[in-house]
Amino acid sequence: MAHVIVLGNEKGGSGKSTTAMHLITALVRAGHSVGALDLDLRQQSLFRYLDNRVDYMRRRGITLPMPRRVKLAASALDSRTRAEAEEGSRFESAIADLASDCTYIVIDCPGADSVYARLAHAVADTLVTPLNDSLIDLDLLARLDPVTGRVRGPSVYAEMVWKARQARAASGRTPIDWVVLRNRMSTLDARNKRRVAGALAELAPRIGFRLLPGFSERVVFRELFLSGLTLLDLKDTDPQAMTMSNVAARQEVRELVRSLDLGEGGEAPAFRTMGKSRPSEHRKARITAA
C-alpha cells in the first residue's frame, strides 16, 4: 500500500500547495515513485506548479524528477447524492490507479470543505496542516477565548479530522498522523508569535496533532512557483541561487521531511537519531490514550 500524505486545512493561502510541492520534490529526488492529486479543482495551484516545472525542463533541455499526476474533475450530475457517489468512485479509482505503482501519494486539498477533501482526509496516513502564524488562522483549529486567549473548544475543521480518525479507527487501520506546522513565521512580531505558540502547545495534546516548526516567511517561496522549482532543486539548477537565506530555507524543508517519519522517505537514517521521540511512538501513545 502507498503511504498517503494529505495537505489540508480549510483556509486558503496557508501554504498547502507550496508544502505539497516541496514534499513531492523531496520524495521524487530521493528516488521514490510519487503520485499526485490536486483537489483544488478551481485553482489547481499544485498542478500549475508542476506544469511550470515541465516548461522549465523543456526550456533548459534537462530532466528533473516528477510525480505521476491523476486529474480529477467535479461531477456534473444534478442530484447532490448522485454527484457525491460519482466523486466517491472517481476518487477511489484515482487512488487505486496511483497506488498500483507509487510508494507515496501526495494529495493537495482546497482551502474549503469539499466532497473530495473529505474523502482525502479519510485515506490519509499523514495529514499535514500548514498554518499561517497568526491568531486568525488558529481559529481554523480551535475557538479561543478573546480575553484570556485560552482554548474553548475545537473548530469545525478539527472536528472533521476527528471524524476521519474515528472512521479509520473503526476500519482497523493505523491512525492518521496529524502534523500541524507553522508557516510564514516572521522574526518581527514576537508577541503574536508567543501567543500562537502558547495556544498551539495547549491544543496539540487536546486535538491530537504533532507540532512541527515549519517555514519562515521568505520571498523565495513565492518566486519559485513560476520556474516550477523548489528549494531542493536549486543547488543543481541554479547554484548561484544558494544564498545563505535559501540554504536556511532548504534546511527547514529537510527538517520537515525528516520529522514526518515517512519511513524510507528520503532521509531515513536521520530518523534513527531521533531516538525516543520517534513520531510513530507518538502515534502509538495516542492510540493507547484514545
Ligand SMILES: Nc1ncnc2c1ncn2[C@@H]1O[C@H](COP(=O)(O)OP(=O)(O)O)[C@@H](O)[C@H]1O
Ligand atoms: N514560507 C513562506 N514565505 C513566503 N511566502 C509563502 C510561504 N509559504 C507560502 N507562501 C506563499 O503564499 C501563497 C499561498 O501559498 P499556497 O501554498 O498557495 O497556499 P494554499 O495552498 O494553502 O492556498 C503563495 O503565493 C506562496 O508562494
Ligand SMILES: [Mg+2]
Ligand atoms: Mg493551494
